Amino acid sequence: MKKISLSVAVLLISTFAAHVFAVAKPFISKSAYGEIDGQKIYQYTLTNSNGMVMKVINYGATITDIITPDRANKMGSVVLGFDSLKQYQGRNNALLGAVVGRVANRIANKKFILDGKEYLLPSNIHGGPKGFDKQVWAIEELPGSTEVALRLTYLSPDGESGFPGNLNVTMIYTLTNNNEVKLKYAATTDKPTPVVLTNHTYFNLTGTTGKVANTELTIQADKYLEADKNVMPSGHILDVKGSPFDFTVKKLIGKDIEASQGYDLTFALRNTSGKLALAATTYDPASGRQLQVYTTEPGVVVYTGNHFSERIIGRGGPFTKWGALCFETMHFPDSxxxxxxxxxxxxxxEKFNSETVYKFSVRK
Incomplete structure (x- = not known):
């Protein structure tokens, strides 16, 4: 048997180690996704060292896909999405994966008074028909050795959708090697203006578009916002104890979903410090996938896709009523x-700052 010199052996080992490191290093790829009014839309694919994937398009700063392993290490999509830009632009897109603003959720009677002046809005919900989810964002890749990220920016001009001030918004999506998806929001303005930003990703840890009834949920909240049939807050904050909205201990989402006709509710979180803290934990016993939601925000709107139906065809097939779970971390609606x-x-x-983290893991 031919002997290998020490120097050659070291070189071979170094080459092998470098190859392994290169394979393990997280990376970003980019592909054309379409065009809107002459502006190019791209889909960016972020992959971490474990093979977890997040995909984002610069239309609406939208998360189009998150792919994670189950307990058998089989990869699967855990968010609802579409196959084309046309579908994301279509009327059946219920803000899937998008950044929502300038003021997410609801504003009563489509108006508010700020510093003595009344402002009228075109809609009472989610920033109006031309909210941030309908805008083309500038996008920049942020490569790294332990995490990869995208920086998206948008200038919302003074008067857009009825809101005052030029608002400069920055959104950073990060995928870490700890299987975390981090969302960091920042904004500045040249006039006083309300700002409530969130992301509207629909999760389904089963890896399908079926009902999430058998998924467990725990929420770090003892209180919720009372609201009318149109989900407009009354201003009263009530105890969850004794109501269908008590998720202080783990409970199957389907247990009380009929009584509440699906969930579309703002929970007032225990954490009011403004620092990052656990807000909710959801677990799918069938796949073993777990998602923990951390946020700096005082509230989280939990929505279960109450208006979905099989006429909406998504990436994984027809959507289903109560077939997803949104965690809209944010300040309270109608604030x-x-x-x-x-x-x-x-x-x-002043500077608006907010952070939310989706941490994925598997229970064996």
């Missing part, structure tokens, strides 16, 4: 009209 709610008015010289 500009509710003086007792946490402040959402951003003023010149």
């Amino acid at each position: 500009p009209n509710q003086p007792t709610f946490p402040n959402v008015i951003l003023r010149p010289g």
Whole structure:
């Protein structure tokens, strides 16, 4: 048998190690996704060292896919999405994966008063028909050795959708080697304006578009916002104890979903420090997938796709009523009209900052 010199052996080992490291290093790829009014839309694919994948398009700063392993290490998509830009632009797109603003969720009577002046809006929900989810964002790749990220920016001009001030918004999506998806929001303005930003990703840990009734959920909240049939807050904050909305201990989502006709509710989280803290944990016993949601925000809107039906065909097949779970981490809905709610008015010289983390893992 021919002997290998020490120097050659070291070289071979170094080459092999470098090859392994190169394979394990997270990376970003980019592909054309379409065009809107002459603006190019691209889909960016972020892959970490474990093979977990997140996909994002610069239309609506939209998360189009998140692919994670189950307990058998089989990869599967855990968010609802579409196959084409046309579908994301279509009327059946219920903000799937998009950034929502300038003010997410609801504003009563399509108006608010700020510093003595009344502002009228085209809609009472999700920033209006031309909200941030309908805009083309500038996008920049942020490569790294332990995580990869995208920086998306958008200038919302003074008067857009009825809101005052030029609002500069920055959104950073990060995929870490700890199987975390981090969302960091920042904004500045040149006039006082309300700002409530969130992301509207629909999760289904089963890896399908079927009902999430057998998925477990725990929420770090003892109270929720009372709301009318149109999900408009009354201003009262009630105890979850004794209601169908008590998720202080783990409970199957389907247990009380009929009584509440599906969930579309704002939970007032225990954490009001403004620092990152656990907000919710959801677990699918069939696949073993677990998702923990951390946020700096005081509230989370939990929505279960109450208006989905099989006429909507997504990437994994027909959608299903109660076939997904949204965690809209944010300040409370209708805050500009509710003086007792946490402040959402951003003023010149101030900076809006918010962070949410989706941490994925598997229980064996």
